[in-house]
Amino acid sequence: MPSTGTSSGRNGSSAMPTTPSHVNRQLRVICAGAGASGIYLAYRLKHYFTDFTLDIYEKNPEIGGTWLENRYPGCACDVPAHNYTYSFEPKWDWSANYAGSEEIFKYFSDFVDRYGLRKYISCSHKVVRAEWDEAKAEWEVHVEKQNGALYVQRCDFFISAAGILNSWRWPAIPGLQSFKGTLLHSANWDQSVDIKGKHVGLIGNGSSGIQILPQVQPIADKLTTFIREPTWVNPSMAGGGQYVYTEEEKARFRDEEESLLGLRKKNEATMTAAFPMFIRGSNTHAAATKVVGEEMRRKINDEALADKLIPDFSLGCRRFTPGINYLESLTLPNVKTVYGEIVKVTPEGCVTDNGEEHKLDILICATGFDTSFKPRFPIIGRDGKNLHDEWSTDPDNYLGIAAHGFPNFFMFLGPNCPVGVGPVLIIIEAQGTYIGEVLNRWQKQNIKAMEPRQEAVRDFIEHKDQLMAxxxxxTKCLSWYKNPQTGKIxxxxPGSTLHYLQALSDLRYDDYHVSYSGNRFSYLGNGFSQWELDPSADVAYYIRDNDDGTSVLKGTMSTHNAKDTTAKLMTTRKFSD
Incomplete structure (x- = not known):
C-alpha cells in the first residue's frame, strides 16, 4: 500500500518519492505592512491554506495603515462607505454615506479581531531591508523593533503591503521651518492643537485640503487658503452631500439582506460605469465636464473666483473628490482665498508671489505624499539589484504586482493599479487571490523560484502606455498619477476595474521564469493521488449519465480547500496486496 510519509526535503530530492501527488510543502511568508492589504493576506492564508507560517510586520503601533495615520479634521473616504469594505464582509451600521477615518479604522480593527488575525501581526516592527539569497532561494528580511534592535528572518516569499500614500512630505517652500506658529501636516496631524479663535493658513487643494477646509472654517477666527492651481471638484459624487443614516435605515440594512446588498450593488455599478468618462473625446466625458463645471460655478457663487478655480484641463486628469461643503465655504466671511504661489514662509506667515505677507497663527500643509512607488527600504533582488534604483526613472512592473529580477516577491497596490476608477478593496482581494494561486502552486510543486520574464514586463508596459494615450x-495637468520625469501614467x-479583475483571473505562467529544485515532476509523488487516501472519496467521480459541463480533470488538490479536507486526505485507504 502507498506510504503517507512527508517529502524528503524543502526543495525536492532525487530520492524515490514517498508521498502522493501534490502534497504541501511548508510555506514561509513575510509581509511588510498591516493595512487593508496585509490584513487581507492574513485572512486569505488563514482561511484557505494549511502548512504555512505568516509574519506581518507593521511599523505603526497599531494596524490600519492609512486609516490609522490620517486623522486630520474631515478625513474620510470618497468611496461610499457600504462599498469601502471587503466584498464578502459588509457592514450594515455605517454612520453615514461617507465614513470618517476613525470609523473606517474600526472596521479593519474589528475584522482583524473577528477572524483572529492579530497572531500573525507584529506592530511597532519595521522592515528595513529585504535581500534575495540566490543560493538558498529564499528572502533574508531585516526587521527593526521599537527599541531599535535588529534581527533577521528568512522566508520563501516576501510580500510588500506597504502602500503608496504613506510617506508624507513637507512642501518645498523656502523658510517653512522658520515659522514660529504651529506647523501641521495633514498626514501627521496633532489632535491636541486648538484651532478655535486662530488665524489658520491652509496650503493645498487636493483631496486632504478639500476635506479639511469645511471642518476648520467654523472653528477658526480666520482661514486663508492658498491655492496654486485649479482643480475639479465633483459635488455630484456625494449624491446630495453627506447623508447620516437613521437608526431605522441601519436596522433595515441589518435585517433585510436584499436592502443592503441592493445598495452595495447599485453603488458599485455606478462607479464601474464611470470609466468611459476618462476616455478622451467620449460623449460621456464631454457631458460630465459640462455638468460638473456648471455645478462648481453654482456652488462657488463668485464668477471671478470660479474662473480661477474651474480648470481648463480635462475632467479626471487629476483625482477629484466630492468636496462636500468645500466650494460653498470658499466665499464665507471668514475665508480668504489666495490664488497664486507662496514664494517663502516667514516666522509670522506666508509671502505670496504678489509680495503680500499673510500673518498666521497656524499653518496647515495638505501637500501630499512621495508617490514615486520607489520602496521606502532596500529590496535587493537577483544580482544585487535594488528595486529603489531599478525604479529610479520609471517603475517597470508586471500587472502592478511583481517585478523582473525579484524572485518570489509580490506587492499589493504597486504601480499601475486602478486607484482612480473604482473602490480599491476589490483590487486588494483580486491581488491577494492571484498571489494565493502562486503560493498554492509553490506549495504543491517543487518550485524553487519564479519571477516575471523581462519580455513580459516590457510588453505589459508597452501595452499600458499605448492604452493610456x-x-x-x-492630458496636460499636474497629477500624482504621472511620473514627473517621464510623463507616463x-x-x-489602463482600463476599468472589471478589466483589471479579468486580467488577474488569467494567471499566465508563460509570463514567468520558473525554476525547480530537482526534477520538476517529482511533485507527482509515488504514483497515487490524494483522493486514493480518502476512504470517503468518490474515486469514480468522472462516471456520469450525461455531459454536465464539468471537467474530468480535477487537477491539483487546491490549498484553497485544504483546511476542511486535510484530515480526510491523510487517512490511509486500505489496499489489498
Whole structure:
C-alpha cells in the first residue's frame, strides 16, 4: 500500500518519492505592512491554506495603515462607505454615506479581531531591508523593533503591503521651518492643537485640503487658503452631500439582506460605469465636464473666483473628490482665498508671489505624499539589484504586482493599479487571490523560484502606455498619477476595474521564469493521488449519465480547500496486496 510519509526535503530530492501527488510543502511568508492589504493576506492564508507560517510586520503601533495615520479634521473616504469594505464582509451600521477615518479604522480593527488575525501581526516592527539569497532561494528580511534592535528572518516569499500614500512630505517652500506658529501636516496631524479663535493658513487643494477646509472654517477666527492651481471638484459624487443614516435605515440594512446588498450593488455599478468618462473625446466625458463645471460655478457663487478655480484641463486628469461643503465655504466671511504661489514662509506667515505677507497663527500643509512607488527600504533582488534604483526613472512592473529580477516577491497596490476608477478593496482581494494561486502552486510543486520574464514586463508596459494615450490622464495637468520625469501614467490601470479583475483571473505562467529544485515532476509523488487516501472519496467521480459541463480533470488538490479536507486526505485507504 502507498506510504503517507512527508517529502524528503524543502526543495525536492532525487530520492524515490514517498508521498502522493501534490502534497504541501511548508510555506514561509513575510509581509511588510498591516493595512487593508496585509490584513487581507492574513485572512486569505488563514482561511484557505494549511502548512504555512505568516509574519506581518507593521511599523505603526497599531494596524490600519492609512486609516490609522490620517486623522486630520474631515478625513474620510470618497468611496461610499457600504462599498469601502471587503466584498464578502459588509457592514450594515455605517454612520453615514461617507465614513470618517476613525470609523473606517474600526472596521479593519474589528475584522482583524473577528477572524483572529492579530497572531500573525507584529506592530511597532519595521522592515528595513529585504535581500534575495540566490543560493538558498529564499528572502533574508531585516526587521527593526521599537527599541531599535535588529534581527533577521528568512522566508520563501516576501510580500510588500506597504502602500503608496504613506510617506508624507513637507512642501518645498523656502523658510517653512522658520515659522514660529504651529506647523501641521495633514498626514501627521496633532489632535491636541486648538484651532478655535486662530488665524489658520491652509496650503493645498487636493483631496486632504478639500476635506479639511469645511471642518476648520467654523472653528477658526480666520482661514486663508492658498491655492496654486485649479482643480475639479465633483459635488455630484456625494449624491446630495453627506447623508447620516437613521437608526431605522441601519436596522433595515441589518435585517433585510436584499436592502443592503441592493445598495452595495447599485453603488458599485455606478462607479464601474464611470470609466468611459476618462476616455478622451467620449460623449460621456464631454457631458460630465459640462455638468460638473456648471455645478462648481453654482456652488462657488463668485464668477471671478470660479474662473480661477474651474480648470481648463480635462475632467479626471487629476483625482477629484466630492468636496462636500468645500466650494460653498470658499466665499464665507471668514475665508480668504489666495490664488497664486507662496514664494517663502516667514516666522509670522506666508509671502505670496504678489509680495503680500499673510500673518498666521497656524499653518496647515495638505501637500501630499512621495508617490514615486520607489520602496521606502532596500529590496535587493537577483544580482544585487535594488528595486529603489531599478525604479529610479520609471517603475517597470508586471500587472502592478511583481517585478523582473525579484524572485518570489509580490506587492499589493504597486504601480499601475486602478486607484482612480473604482473602490480599491476589490483590487486588494483580486491581488491577494492571484498571489494565493502562486503560493498554492509553490506549495504543491517543487518550485524553487519564479519571477516575471523581462519580455513580459516590457510588453505589459508597452501595452499600458499605448492604452493610456487614449485617456484623459495623459492630458496636460499636474497629477500624482504621472511620473514627473517621464510623463507616463504610473498610478493607474489602463482600463476599468472589471478589466483589471479579468486580467488577474488569467494567471499566465508563460509570463514567468520558473525554476525547480530537482526534477520538476517529482511533485507527482509515488504514483497515487490524494483522493486514493480518502476512504470517503468518490474515486469514480468522472462516471456520469450525461455531459454536465464539468471537467474530468480535477487537477491539483487546491490549498484553497485544504483546511476542511486535510484530515480526510491523510487517512490511509486500505489496499489489498
Amino acid at each position: 487614449n485617456t484623459v490622464w495623459t 504610473t498610478a493607474l490601470w
